[in-house]
Amino acid sequence: MDKVPITAPGFRKLEEELKHRQQVERQRIIQAISEARALGDLSENAEYHAAKEAQSHNEGRILELESLISRAEVIEPSKLNGDRVKFGATVTLIDEDTEEEKVYQIVGEPEADVHSGRVSIGSPIARALIGKTVGDTVEVHTPGGGKSYEVTSVAFR
Numbered sequence: 001m002d003k004v005p006i007t008a009p010g011f012r013k014l015e016e017e018l019k020h021r022q023q024v025e026r027q028r029i030i031q032a033i034s035e036a037r038a039l040g041d042l043s044e045n046a047e048y049h050a051a052k053e054a055q056s057h058n059e060g061r062i063l064e065l066e067s068l069i070s071r072a073e074v075i076e077p078s079k080l081n082g083d084r085v086k087f088g089a090t091v092t093l094i095d096e097d098t099e100e101e102k103v104y105q106i107v108g109e110p111e112a113d114v115h116s117g118r119v120s121i122g123s124p125i126a127r128a129l130i131g132k133t134v135g136d137t138v139e140v141h142t143p144g145g146g147k148s149y150e151v152t153s154v155a156f157r
Contacts, residue, residue, distance in 0.1 A: 010111030
């Protein structure tokens, strides 16, 4: 099995979600199934079928989380240093077309959230940035077309 790189905060979030799904969601769904059974005929009981579907979804996510956690390679970005972009780096970029500043942290796939400025190590922007230093220009090919950025800072925090 391949190791999954992830930051320490991302790993803690996975653990919290797993604990919540095992200890809270599982019990809530069991209660919902029990209440739906009490309504009678299960063949036409929408509440029962919805609760069983929720149970299936929850158990599937629990298995997925357990797998991710067991394969996680936790990396603490604040303990890294250097002037080249690598996993865990927080990179400030200037869009060469619009002069707009963008800040991204390169993180593992399970914790990526582009709206929060966390991009997956496998994303086009992260792949283009790896190994770059301040002052480098980066061409990023995305489904929306090509973009050109200048790297203005690389930090590990």
